[in-house]
Amino acid sequence: MTQFVRKLDHMGRVVLPAEYRKKTGIDDLAEVRITEKDGKIIIEKLSPCCKICGAEEKLNKEMEVCEDCIAKVKAL
Numbered sequence: 001m002t003q004f005v006r007k008l009d010h011m012g013r014v015v016l017p018a019e020y021r022k023k024t025g026i027d028d029l030a031e032v033r034i035t036e037k038d039g040k041i042i043i044e045k046l047s048p049c050c051k052i053c054g055a056e057e058k059l060n061k062e063m064e065v066c067e068d069c070i071a072k073v074k075a076l
């Protein structure tokens with residue numbers, strides 16, 4: 001496994017190695033999910049999800065809202 005050493009800047013930013021971005025499909029300007037587990041920071045490519053409830057299923061990609069939420073809004 002290749003390892004990279006990076007220094008954070010004064011705002012806590014770090015550049016992700018291009019090799020890892022390419023391997024994980026994290027393109028420039030991609031949205032990522034950042035979580036912490038057991039003292040490690042995990043950065044994952046964010047899958048498209050509903051802007052209201054976060055569901056990844058039954059997503060209307062044009063509206064970025066799931067069919068269930070569309071139905072709930074229509075019922076209001």
Ligand SMILES: [Zn+2]
Nearest residue numbers: 050053066069
């Ligand atoms: Zn939804």
